[in-house]
Amino acid sequence: MRNPFAYLHQLEGLTVNDGIYDFLPHWQKESALHKFIRFIADEILMNDTDGPTRVPFGPDHLHPKWILPVDVAMLKYGIIDEPLFLIPDEPDPSETSASEDDPSHFRDPHYVVNACYHYLLDLRWTQVYEDLMSRITDEVFYVMFLNRRALANLNEFLASYVEEVRRDNFDTDEASLSDLFARDGELKRARPPMWARRAVFYRDRGRCTACGADLSGLIDTLSVGNYDHMMPLARGGLNDVTNLQLLCEDCNSKKSDRVVAPSNRYRRWY
Known part of the structure; x- marks a missing residue:
């Protein structure tokens, strides 16, 4: 995923011929990672x-x-x-x-x-x-969803195509896709649904992935403000569960809309 064209020569087939359009709708449970796994397995x-x-x-x-x-x-x-x-x-x-x-x-x-x-x-x-x-998609998703670095690389790859999307290129029957954009190449910010917040909160063990601060004791442990787009919307990022990480308020403010590699520090099970 760090250099997809060097190893997966046909990976572009995931996005060509308007294939990137399948990734645009907000908060699909059939996430970007699901689509990627299915494509590679096939x-x-x-x-x-x-x-x-x-x-x-x-x-x-x-x-x-x-x-x-x-x-x-x-x-x-x-x-x-x-x-x-x-x-x-x-x-x-x-x-x-x-x-x-x-x-x-x-x-x-x-x-x-x-x-x-x-x-x-x-x-x-x-x-x-x-x-x-x-079956294959579910099993591989279970493993890969834990790896924020891999997810960030996937979303960075997809963002390079989202940034090229122009709203006036949509056909009449694709008008709903145009409404998803704040401007050319940038999707509107959409509030993460509860299922997405819960998934990311438990994956990241209730801690800020940047500084390690324990967020599980907050009054609202699922506050929207703690969910950061690893690949910012302003850079072509998706409103997708695989593009979220848990950050404390300070770390989220410092990151802003910059592209910062997510932490590869993971808590041990024991």
Whole structure:
């Protein structure tokens, strides 16, 4: 996330063709991190179309069937009871005629790759794939939401696209998105809902993430004034739960609308 284009070469696919518009509405429970995780998980599975990480399946260890990681994942989660797709064998180069059952089998040198690709392409429209994406997204979110540095890097990346959004570029049916902006490239400030404040308060253990001050004894422990946008709205930041951190009043005032790397100090469980 520090240098996304160096490692995730297709990450731009998350925002191109007006993809950034999906991130604009305020306080979506399907947060920016959820969208990012789902995008990456889908890319990883779709890139495996020729079975380089294929997995053996079946009782015969000498001559097993082979399945793709996506089917392994669905089996592990209990989403399916048996593989939906078995990777076909490579065509026998000694064969010169087409198979009666599958005329393309011996004519297409990319038969296996194409078979895996078309299976994955069709699978993405099914409920079992949606269930798999939901399970993966929930698990990874649970881990990554604890890491403020990673969240800040994600929001900084997205902010670079939000800053380029111009309100007069929206179509007529996108007028509601235009109303979200205070001005070009800057979203309006929207009060964080209670569920977002609670999530951030408990993630940060009720302490200012900058100075460590204990905020849990305040009369109003969920005061809006203690919730800081890590990536300021004035710099293209989102009204998103992943863009919030808990700060005391003094630290929040000092930070203002500057971009400051969040603390990477985390409290031990014991």
